Amino acid sequence: MHSRCDLACDYCYVYRFADQRWRTQPRTMTSHVAELTAGRIAEHVRDHRLTRIRVILHGGEPLLRTPDDLAAVVTRVRRAVGPAVTVDASVQTNGVRLSEDYLRAFDQAGVRVGVSLDGDAADHDRHRRGPDGRGSHAAVTAAIRLLTSPRYRHLFGGLLCVIDPRTDPAGVYRSLSDLDPPMIDFLLPHGHWSSPPPGREAGDAATPYADWLITVFDLWYGASAPPPPVRLLESIVHTLLGGGPAVQGIGLGPVQTVVVETDGTIEQGDVLKTSRAGTTRSTLNVASAAFDRVLLSPPVVAQQLGPLALAPVCRSCDLRRTCGGGQYAHRYRDGAGFANPSVYCPDLYRLISHIRRRLRDDLTGRGGVAG
Structure with a gap:
């Protein structure tokens, strides 16, 4: 919806990595491009006889657009696909600009709201700052209070938190x-092998991210009262028990997301921009191409191959069905492409193994906490 942002988060995959094409993208998606996009979505729905789709208004920061602009896009899509198709519409925002005007518009248009929040003020403001260096926690938590008020609570889609292994996982989870x-x-x-995330180095057996998530899992799994769903952990549990993955980067399911940029270009998931400049570059545009053409493009086909797309070491791993090689973008290495294990391989193996032991102990009646 908008190719720019009003924050300057230090881990942002759009602005901080190799691909800087955002600088030449139009700032906003025009109503004409939005109409063409709605038409392509309707075409895809008809061709594949879909009865339910998910549309995410994203950025940049989508709330740099007006409330009416954002609501109009959802209205266009619903009108294009027709009343027989359910459109689960949501907006993912940093929350800084979320006001009652936006929430009224989202309420009328049936748009759920996801907000990014990295914990308490100290943890959140360590990374999520404005261009002037000031933290955003106060504005975001004020917006969440408004979102969780009785009038708008039904619009609350959830919280997105980027893990920092230096933080206290129990404190972040509880906050x-x-x-x-x-x-x-x-x-x-x-991050990936050629630009590792903080705390991850090639050949290092340390598992800071698994250690962090294991603390959260044990609190979540052992809660006396029903805890909020944690999508990553639920997806791991689900796949270990024989189900399919519910989150990208877990399991062997095919990629199911396509991005329409502000100029109408149809691209792969934009997290791949972290690998190298031009990875997601496409000549396809909603003005002339159906979404099925993206499905047939070699980079997307490579992500539809399940175990055949995994590195040899991943194919022989006992956790391959659950891990699935990890997030595709996290496998990249300069000169070797994506045919590698995840840069998070040690963390994923330890985390999934811990959860598997906990489930196995419960199912066999042994109970207790496995380390």
Whole structure:
């Protein structure tokens, strides 16, 4: 919806990594491009006889657009696909600009709201600052209080938190849980073998991210009262019990997301911009191309191959069905492409193994906490 942002988060995969094409993108998606996009979505729905789709208004920061602009896009999509198709519409925002005007518009248009929050003020403001260096926690928590008020609570989609292994995991988890979100989404910071995330080095057996998430898992799994859903952990549990993955980067399911940029270009998931400049570059545009053409493009086909797309060491791993090689973007290495294990391989193996032991102990009646 908008290719710019009003924050300057130090881990942002759009602005801080190799691909800087955002600088030449139009700032906003025009109403004409939005109409063409709605038409392509409707075409895809008809061709594949879909009855339910998910549309995410993203950025940059989408709330740099007006409330009416954002609501109009959702209205266009619903009108294009027709009343027989359910459109689960959401907006992912940093929360700084979230006001009652936006929430009224989202309420009328049926748009759920996800907000990024990295914990308490100290943890959040360590990374999520404005261009002037000032933290955003106060503005974001004020917005969340408004979002969770009785009038708008039904619009609350959840909280997104990027993991920093230097923080106290129990403290971060509790600060998010205290807001009673309908879902918490913990994200590993984006990086790969040629640009590793903080605390991860090639050949290092340390597992700072697994250690962090294991603390959260044990609190979440052992809670006496029903805890908020944690999407990453639920997805791991689900796949270990034989189900399919529910989150990108877990399991062997095919990629199911496509991005329409502000100029109408149809691209792969934009997290791949972390690898090298031009990785997601495309000649396809909603003005002339159907989404099926993206499905047939070699970079997307490579992500649809399941175990065949994994590195040899991953194919022989006992956790491959659950891990799935990790997030595709996290496998990249200069000169070798994506045919590698995840840069988070040691963390993923330890985390999934810990959860598997906990489940196995419970299912066999042994109980207890496995380290």
